[in-house]
Amino acid sequence: MLGSGDEAVAASRHSEAAEAANEKVEEAKEEAGAGRRAGAAAAGWGSGGGCYWQASLITYTKLGGIILWKQHLSRFPFQVILSCLIITEGQLTFMEQGKDPTSETRPRLSEVEGIPLPTSICNEWDRIQCFQAKPDDVLLCTYPKSGTTWIQEIVDMIQQEGDLEKCQRASVHHRHPFIEWARPFQTMGVDQAEMMPSPRTLKSHLPVQLLPKSFWTENCKFIYMARNPKDCLVSYFHFQRMNKTLPHPGTWEEYLEIFMAGKVAWGSWYNHVKDWWKAKDIYRVLYLFYEDIKKDPKREIQKIMQFIGKQLDVATVDKIVHHTSFEVMKHNPMVNRANAPLSVMDQSISPFMRKGTVGDWKYHFTMAQNEWFDEDYRKKMSDTDLTFTMEL
Numbered sequence: 001m002l003g004s005g006d007e008a009v010a011a012s013r014h015s016e017a018a019e020a021a022n023e024k025v026e027e028a029k030e031e032a033g034a035g036r037r038a039g040a041a042a043a044g045w046g047s048g049g050g051c052y053w054q055a056s057l058i059t060y061t062k063l064g065g066i067i068l069w070k071q072h073l074s075r076f077p078f079q080v081i082l083s084c085l086i087i088t089e090g091q092l093t094f095m096e097q098g099k100d101p102t103s104e105t106r107p108r109l110s111e112v113e114g115i116p117l118p119t120s121i122c123n124e125w126d127r128i129q130c131f132q133a134k135p136d137d138v139l140l141c142t143y144p145k146s147g148t149t150w151i152q153e154i155v156d157m158i159q160q161e162g163d164l165e166k167c168q169r170a171s172v173h174h175r176h177p178f179i180e181w182a183r184p185f186q187t188m189g190v191d192q193a194e195m196m197p198s199p200r201t202l203k204s205h206l207p208v209q210l211l212p213k214s215f216w217t218e219n220c221k222f223i224y225m226a227r228n229p230k231d232c233l234v235s236y237f238h239f240q241r242m243n244k245t246l247p248h249p250g251t252w253e254e255y256l257e258i259f260m261a262g263k264v265a266w267g268s269w270y271n272h273v274k275d276w277w278k279a280k281d282i283y284r285v286l287y288l289f290y291e292d293i294k295k296d297p298k299r300e301i302q303k304i305m306q307f308i309g310k311q312l313d314v315a316t317v318d319k320i321v322h323h324t325s326f327e328v329m330k331h332n333p334m335v336n337r338a339n340a341p342l343s344v345m346d347q348s349i350s351p352f353m354r355k356g357t358v359g360d361w362k363y364h365f366t367m368a369q370n371e372w373f374d375e376d377y378r379k380k381m382s383d384t385d386l387t388f389t390m391e392l
Helices: 004-032 070-075 077-083 089-096 125-129 148-159 189-195 229-242 252-260 269-279 290-295 297-308 314-323 367-380
Strands: 065-068 084-087 109-112 115-118 138-142 201-204 221-226 284-289
Touching (some): 125 189, 148 201, 148 221, 148 290, 148 297, 148 314, 221 269, 221 297, 229 252, 229 269, 229 367, 252 367, 269 284, 284 290, 290 297, 297 314
Parallel strands (some): 138 201
Antiparallel strands (some): 065 084, 109 115
């Protein structure tokens, strides 16, 4: 903690840095000339002097620019690069029209073997496919927005025998590496997994055909969680509204059509759940349903315990049931992603843990949309005995 003298020195340094930056602003404005929007080169911050900032005008260059809000620069000069937004000349038009440029510039999807995936994952696909699983690995598998965080917390609490302190050792997404995770300047999921001692519990959204082959050859255990498609769709829609690492979902009507066509990240819900359903007859797969855990969490937790070879007393099981309820988890900072940066998740748009209910789809689908979806569902699920509960 800084003493009063230290605080005064720090404040003085901050003020000096801000004053120096302001001088640079004025110099740059003079050089820019009348009629051109320009900020100022914040010397030393950004490569090649290409980092710009401004108080109220838009900063840009022909090759792109960076917006830095003045109050961030003056108050936190040593963190200024964390408070910036890279824009292009094209994005400038959206800002001049009063629009949010980030909604127009969300990352796009690419494909691997016909399955849409975030481009950052596709770019690292060879490394992901080369991942070496171990025989004692447990892989938690879900289609996105099917209770992934829920099953992660349940499994971790079972493995830690209900010890809450151990379950608070790290955020849930660090406890279970996301094997296909890949974003620039961040540790890849496969690297996180390789640094983890055995036995490892890992996570994936990958469909059966894209999973690294070593998981099959090493005869690993898989826990698959499936959720009814209507609630999954609704949850995914709201998730993409707030998650800036995925394409913007568009309107509800647009997203409904995109989801039904399987043009969302990680592909078709139908193929995902059906292929994992088939896999359970060949490999060591425990296939669970979101709706079953909502209805009888104690029974489903006992299934998981048996599958991973854990024996816990009744009091501990009851403790796990309580602490993995939605009402408790939504207030748990180790699972609710409250600390996720705004550049990744804007939870003012929609919280990461939104409702956690069965049947919320009824508040989104019109009668015509529901009939259309049901007809499509019947056709695509006609070749399987897999069934889902749409409401409790």
